[in-house]
Amino acid sequence: MLRLPDHWVWDSWYAQDDSGAWHAFFLRASRALLDPERRHHRATIGHAVSDDLRSWRLLPDALVAADAPAWDDLATWTGCTVRGPDARWYMFYTGVSRAERGLVQRVGLAVSDDLITWHRHGTEPLVEADPTWYELLDPTAWYEQAWRDPWVFADPDGDGWHMLLTARARTGPAEGRGVIGHATSPDLLTWTVQPPLSTPAGFGHLEVPQVAVVDGQPLLLFCTNAGAVEDRVWVVPGAGVTGHWDVASAQPFPHPHLYAPRLVPYGRDGWGVIGFVDRVDGAFVGELSDPIPVGYHPAAGLVARTPDGTPDQALLWSSSQRSAVPSS
Structure with missing residues (x-):
């Protein structure tokens, strides 16, 4: 568990170095804000290291907002860390x-040789939403431009690299336009x-998407707190990690x-x-x-396992009894 006495911690992602140590990167903001809803526009990217994914040692922050004026001068939010073919991170x-009052989201890049010191790659965003397929900022439809x-x-x-993103389609009922963006x-x-x-x-949005092959099954994992959805964490089985993903077949992870x-x-x-412990x-x-x-x-989809490695039968039953997706 990672708990900071003076900061809230939320979205996180992980990378393993050559020694086998795990590096956690996470969003953090001061508890002095008092209201946790204020944390988003104060977010920086924190960093900690662990040998077992349970006990963590805090390191200096990885990335903070850029000096103004810049496309990322308000806050830095959720991402991922990968090692390139050049051995850099x-x-x-x-x-x-x-x-833009934090309403328009874009994707940028920082690079490191050691996972500790990070330098932005240029001064411009790396990837932006394309209106050919994706909704841009329209306050009459949604409260932000989702591209994160x-x-x-x-x-x-x-054949190169894939990027998945939290995005929204250009058309359809406003409360249910969430899609998996792709570059x-x-x-x-x-x-x-x-x-x-x-x-x-x-779904209003499909946040923090990730793909992995678990027990031989390619899965898309995402979460949502928008729209008429009771469950918050979902998985979608697929034919391969590159998609296409039938989100209508999503199963909740309770x-x-x-x-x-x-x-x-x-x-x-x-x-x-x-994940982070929410409320x-x-x-x-x-x-x-x-x-x-x-x-x-x-x-039942993704299920918790007992200490002996078998699926938790109570959670299997709970998952199988829950509805699949919200009606669109």
């Missing part, structure tokens, strides 16, 4: 600006925006307090999820959970 992150939470991974056939790159530096990898299925979870390798050839008894907590061992079950 690439952090893709979301940025918002003061000039980049998740980057290598193409499994060696591709040959080199991690030059990106081409592509059509979305899903169609609207009743957890009362977890949000923005990430799948991380955990245990012997297994997986765990680490408990109505109060925002703002700390990272310990890993929860998980596996995939065809009838």
Whole structure:
């Protein structure tokens, strides 16, 4: 668990270095703000390291807002960290600006040789929403321009790189336009925006997307707190990690307090999820959970595992009884 006495912690992502140590990057903001709803425009990207994904040692912040005027001079938000073919580390992150009152999201890049000291790649955003397929800022439809939470991974056939994003389609009922945005790159530096990898299925947005193969099944993991959705964390099975994803077939991952979870390798050839603890008894907590061992079950989706590695039968039953997706 990672809890900071003076800062809230929320969305996180992880990278493992050559020594086997895990690096957590996470959004953080001072508890002196008093109201946790104020944290988003004060967010910086924190950094901690661990040998076991449970006990963490805090390191200096990885990235903060740029000096004004800049496209990311208000706050730096959720991203991912990957190692490039040149052995350098690439952090893709979301940025918002003061000039636009934080309403327009774009994706930028910072690069590091050691995971500790990060330098922005240029002064311009790396990837922006393309109105050919994606909704731009329209306050009559939605409260922000969604283009955030980049998740980057290598193409499994060696054909460059893919980026998944929280995005919204141009058309359809405003409360249900959430889609998985998509961009591709040959080199991690030059990106081409592509059509979305899903169609609207009743979700307002699909936040913090990630793909992984769990127990042989390619999965899309996302979360949502918008629209007429009771469950907050969802998984979608697919034919491969590059999509297309049938979000209408999403299955909930039941957890009362977890949000923005990430799948991380955990245990012997297994997986765990680490997310932030959101609200408990109505109060925002703002700390990272310990890993929860998980596996995939065809009838129930992503399920917690017991200490002996078998699916938790109570959670299997709970998951199978819950409805699939909101009506669109």
